[in-house]
Amino acid sequence: MSGRGTSGADFLLRNVENALPEGELERKLEEGRPLRVKLGLDPTAPDIHLGHTVVLRKLRAFQDAGHVVVLIVGDYTARVGDPSGRSTARPQLDPEEIDRNADTYRQQAFTVLDPDRTEVVHNGEWLDMKAEELFRLARTATVAQLLERDDFAARFAAGSPISVLELLYPLLQGYDSVAVRADVELGGTDQLFNLLLARQVQQAYGVPQQVAITMPLLPGTDGVRRMSKSEGNYVGVTEPPExxxxxxxxxxxxxxxxxxxxxxxxDVDPxxxxxxxxxxxxxxLTAHFGGGEEAARAAxxxxxxxxxxxxxxxxVEDAMLPEGETVHLPALIADxxxxxxxxxxxLLSQGGVKLDGEPLSDSDLDVPAERLRDRLLQVGRRRFKRLRGGPS
RNA sequence: GGGGGGAUUCCCGAGCGGUCAAAGGGACCAGACUGUAAAUCUGGUGGCUCAGCCUUCGCAGGUUCGAAUCCUGCUCCCCCCA
Structure with a gap:
């Protein structure tokens, strides 16, 4: 098989950050069978954003080349609750919520993936194991190895907390690879360690080892940090077109x-x-995710x-004025x-409140209702209401 | 089991008896500017019947004219040594 066209290794490896071990993907491709390409998603937050689609798009490329995507919904791992970071208050999700999230996840993933070439499995099917089996898994790596992971290393050095459960996560993820017989696993660059450790777990279990492929992380809309829901710098794939x-x-x-x-x-057209x-x-992108050309034009x-x-x-939405001759503006705006x-x-004193385009000031605290009726109230740059009604 | 450190406003993080609604940064909001909801600059960011008043600094008490700051107890967290 050559590296040309849209099915060769060259094409599949476009834009990827890492593909390890070197040359391994090529070797697997030469076997000429559909490869099982794994992606794990934790259904902790219900929305997929553009950052996720970077990896999804690559999976799609594999599908288009005849391979099979195995989407692992981390229902079990979500239930345990990843205590990463310092938030101890992270609530463990209840099964129903996880199912709901998993559903929307699957649906949203198919805005990019080809459903016909996608297997969806839940890791609760195999991770709910006996302690004995967990111990076997836990023996496949050492603490020193786990502490190699950049973020663990940094936190360890800084004396920040690292829970044993967190340490266990990479192993659980690796076990997923064993369970689904993954040939390839994709993830963001932050997943490199986990993807490689999975190879070790696979080896320990005597199954073929996967190729670890990582994609660059998409910067968020702030342009600084990676796109992430919790940073609030994301664009969700199901958001309104505008x-x-x-x-x-x-x-x-x-x-x-x-x-x-x-x-x-x-590339950008120079x-x-x-x-x-x-x-x-x-x-x-609006056309793709927001409902087509027309929607994009409207947006x-x-x-x-x-x-x-x-x-x-x-x-502009209508809003009813309260009863009374005069209206206390701060109250109205607040409501x-x-x-x-x-x-x-x-906002008033900063000139951020406008009536039919005319800025109001903080001397306009109480205004006669008729000065407001049928006028357009603008608060800040993006919030509008058309004022209706009031005393007749 | 022993020792040490810590819990501050959305987040990080100063403060260590009054001048503290609490520095600084981030985030967010507004204004100016602009090709943009970019960048930059300016201002703002607990609540309210707003030149004043009220409530905040893990929880509960106490000392004091006065506490985020001192004392006691409690809860939770972290690190180190065993």
């Missing part, structure tokens, strides 16, 4: 190349001015209206937009 478009427009220019390469498999390149990116129009023209959106009155007052 959100997807808007969030993508907010990424810093210098991470655009990474977005292009990892999400669209191509002939395009940055804004246009960013629009093209936003348009394309872009919405964006232009709001952020370029600084006008109110086409459709309408879920703020505290102090926050509302602050």
């Amino acid at each position: 959100e997807i478009f808007g969030k993508l427009m907010s990424i810093p220019d210098d991470v655009m190349p990474a977005y292009y390469r990892l999400l669209l498999d191509r 002939a395009l001015p940055p804004v246009e390149a960013k629009r093209a990116l936003a348009r394309e 872009e129009a919405h964006f232009d209206r709001l952020h370029v023209e600084h006008e109110a959106p086409e459709e 309408l937009f879920g703020l505290s009155r102090s926050e509302a007052r602050r």
Whole structure:
């Protein structure tokens, strides 16, 4: 098999950060059978974001080349609750919630994956093992080895807590690979250690070892940290089109190349001015995840209206004025937009509150209801309400 | 089992008897500017009937005119030695 076309190793290894051991993927491909390509997802948070799709897209490439994806839903690992980091308060999810998350996960994963070439399994099927078996697994690696992992090493050096359970995680993940007979496992670069340790576990269990392939991590919309739900710098694949478009427009220019390469498999067109390149990116991804060309066009129009023209959106929700001759503005704003009155007052004094485009000030605390009726109230840049009703 | 360290406002992290609603950074919000919800700059970020008042510094008490800061007990966390 040559490295050309869309099924060879060269193609499959485009954009990958690591593919270890060297040359191993090529050897497996030469066997000429469909490879079992594993990805594990922990259904702790219910949403897949663009960062996940980097890996999913690569899996899709494998599928298109005739291979099979084994999606492991980490229902069991989620139930145990990964205490990583310092948050001890992390609640253990109940089974129902995990099932729900797993469902949405699967659904969302199929925005990229080909369902016909995907096996979905739950690791609860095999991880709910007897202590005896767990001990066997626990013998396959040493503490020193586990402490090699960068984040463990750093935390250990800093005297930060590391729970035994955390230490066990890589082994459980490795056991998944044994259970599904993985030929290849994909993950972000942060998974490299786990992917390689899985090989060791596989060896100990006498099954063929997998190839560890890692993809670069997609920077979040802040352009600094990796995209992650908990950092709030993510673009979810099921978000409304306007959100997807808007969030993508907010990424810093210098991470655009990474977005292009990892999400669209191509480079930024150097002939395009940055804004246009960013629009093209936003348009394309919005079309893919946000419901097609039409939705993308609408989202872009919405964006232009709001952020370029600084006008109110086409459709503004109505809000009822309270009873009474005069309206206490901080109270109204607080009620309408879920703020505290102090926050509302602050916005007012900062010129962040506008009535039909005219800024109000903090001398406008109590206003006659008729001055408000049927007017457009804008709070900050993006929040609007059309004021209706009130005393007649 | 023994010893040591720690719990502060959304997060990290200063404060160590009054001048503390509490430094600084992050995050977030607003304003200016702009090709953008980028960058940059400025301001803001406990609540309220807002030139004042009220509630916050793990929990419960205590000392003091006055405590996030001192004392006692409790809870939780971390590290080290065995």
